[in-house]
Amino acid sequence: MPIIAANFKTNHTRASTALYVASLTTYLKTNNTSEVYLFPSVTALDTFETPTNFTLGVQNAYPTKNGSFTGEIGTEQLDEFNIKTILIGHSERRHILGEMQESIAKKYQYFKALNYKIIYCFGEPLEVKNQGQNATLEYIWSQFEGIDTAYDNLILAYEPVWAIGTGVSATLEDIEQIHTAIKKAIPKPLLYGGSVNLGNVEKICAINNVDGALIGTASWVAEDFIKIIENTKEL
Helix, strand or coil: EEEEEECCCCCCHHHHHHHHHHHHHHHCCCCCCCCCEECHHHHCCCCCCCCCCCEECCCCCCCCCCCCCCCCCCHHHHHHHHCCCCEEEEHHHHHCCCCHHCCCCCCCHHHHHHHCCEEEEEECHHHHHCCCHHHHHHHHHCCCCCCCCCCEEEEEEEEEEHHHCCCCCCCCCHHHHHHHHHHCCCCCCCCEEECCCCCHHHHCCCCCCCCCCEECHCCCCHHHHHCCCCCCCCC
């Protein structure tokens, strides 16, 4: 069964997240389903009673226990909610918030040392994609500088930047080609992210070397996310 992850980004409140988690937990407790991850906003973190195949993670954190880092959270805050899973390298943090590979690698190394489950994100912008597969892969490999790909507690997420939040997903052939090349070099669970929705998720997750999906917009309604899990659980 595939790995299915929901990224709330800057959406939902503490109250709406609690309702969402309750609905999802009810479904997961009565269904033999995929490995499911949820990344809510930090203000919505809480201690929820969830089944073993449901993991709550954090979208971002600063590589520190605590300290004078205004606007950031560290592991002291995450430990309060027993959070041991994190997204690192998401394209919005790279391209909108200006995270550079050096700082991403330092963050990776910090949370790796604490044995966090890391979903590591990478992908190319449109101008690179238009240069062909060789240029795309060269760009992707540069996003692994300083990243220990042999780390046991690692899940990869390929998310072409040009397909995130645009409603335009890569073709199935595009996805298979890139995923095959990545899996050959790095044999880790590999998710696809980029305008995944209820209409295309089953076909995407059925592609060779696609081990699941990291979903943004289409995951924000609990009923839709549950349908996505239901439609992919037999793959």
